[in-house]
Amino acid sequence: MTAHARLSPSGADRWSTCTASVALLDRLRGNGTIPERDSSEWASEGTVAHEVREICLDFGLDPHHFVGAVISAxxxxxxxxxxxxxxxxxxxxxxxxxxGTPHVEIRVDLSPWLPGQFGTCDTGWIEGDVLPISDLKYGAGEQVDAIGNKQLRLYALGYWHYAGRPAVKSVLMNIDQPRAGGMKYWEITLEDLLAFGEEMKLVYAKIMSGDVEFKPSTKACRWCEVRKAPGGCAARNQWLDQMAEDRKNPVGLSPERRWYIVQHASEIRAWLAELHEESLRAALDGNPDPGSKAVAGDLGDRYFTDAKKAEALLTAALGVDAYKPRQLIGITEIEKQVKPGKRKQGHPETWAELLTLVDRAEGKPKLVPADHLKPALKPFADQFDDL
Incomplete structure (x- = not known):
């Protein structure tokens, strides 16, 4: 089992915002209310990806050398x-x-800012007056931004300390998330990084002194284990319940409050799903919520218990009509089979011609915070100003 720091970089969005969560988690883990961290299939897949990446960078190999290798985690x-x-x-x-000489998968000491705390920096090195670090995120479910990332900044502080506190001018942070957004970057000055370190010192002092508060937010609550406790987190429940109550305001919501609720819509949906599961579990345990009961669900989709035998019967009766009409495989699968690479020949000429035929539909407008890097869309009427 990998050791975890109490104030780990990966949990920084939680403990640096919702400072009261640290002692609460300690108590719930201590009395067994929250079980020890269990690895998931997806987390283990990420561990394997990190292991392959580490060996490649340490020994000059390419990941295609590992195709077919069986690795356990x-x-x-x-x-x-x-x-x-x-x-x-x-x-x-x-x-x-x-x-050519990166430091890979190194444990970095955060004690100058968070006494007794540590983390594992995927990759770091010094390049002139720049300190770059790179962090692999192999998950595909949720995009992780480099900009404003507290975990990355803590890794950068730890690596800067590990490297002997070099007199660099800036820090370049990279998120390598190949299945959700690709390569993402954020560069800040060393001065800004050290200022962030001072902020973390203040957070640590508050946590240690007990001057803490519950402060739910989407980022703080996303991976917080208190959600697994019976009844969930009281502070988060109250926060979400208040947003739900605001919708009943007969006067209507202010634009500011409306946007605040929209920003946290995913958290509200997740909370409703959790409530549904808790209510269903209570009903199945023989203690249904008043006015509810558990019943058998609708039957699932039909399927053949012996697919090969069904295929033989159908082809004997229908011939080629037993099969769907042929259709092209998807572009992602085409890329895997046709695109040339370091360890596969592919079909270079075909791939080059196919690229001239590929296009993408325009993305639908979406709401983001005002400080997002993309420029704001103009109102429809304004688009005619230059005509």
């Missing part, structure tokens, strides 16, 4: 395939473009 077993190798290659190539 946290009770799960994976066979490295072409897809994982392709996903890892871009980030590895980027590191190699900048350095």
């Amino acid at each position: 946290d009770g799960f077993t994976y066979t490295v395939d072409e897809s994982m190798a392709d996903h890892l290659q871009t980030g590895i190539d980027w590191v190699r473009e900048h350095t």
Whole structure:
């Protein structure tokens, strides 16, 4: 079992915002209300990807050398395939473009800012007056931004300390998330990084002194284990319940409050799903919520218990009509089979011609915070101003 710091970089969005969560988690873990961290299949897949990346950077290999290798992590077993190798290659190539001697998977000490705390920095090096670090996120479910990322800044502080506190001018932070957004970057001055370190000192002092508060937010609550406790987190429940109550305001919501609720819509949906599961579990345990009961659900989709036998019967009766009409495989699958790579020949000429035929539909407008990097869309009427 990998050791975890009490104030780990990966949990910084929680403990640096909702400072009261630290003692609460200690208590709930101590009395067994929250079980010890269990690894998931997806987390273990990420561990395997990190292991392949580490060996490649340490020994000058490419991930395609590992295709077919069987690797176990946290009770799960994976066979490295072409897809994982392709996903890892871009980030590895980027590191190699900048350095031949990176420090990989190193434990960094955060004690100067968070006494007794530590983290594991995926990759770091010094390049002139710049300190770059790169962090692999192999998950595909949720995009992780580099900009404003507290976890990255803590890794950067730890690596700067590990490297002997070099007199660099800036810190370049990279998120390598090949299955959700690709390569993402954020560069800040060393001065800004050290100012962030001072902020973390103040947070640590508050936590240690007990001057804490519950402060729910989407980022703070996203991976907080208090959600697994019976009844969930009282502070989060109250926060979400208040947003739900605001909708009943007969006067209507202010634009500011409306946007605040829209920002946290995903958290509200997740909370409703959790309430549904708790209510269903109570009913199945024989203690249904008043006015509810558990019943058998609708039957699922039909399927053949013996697919090969069904295929034989259908082809004997219908011939070629037993099959759907042929259709092209998707572009992602085409890329895997046709695109040339370091360890596969592919079909270079076909791939080049196919690229001239590929297009993408315009994305639908979406709401983001005002400080988002993309420029705001003009109101429809304003688009005619220049005509």
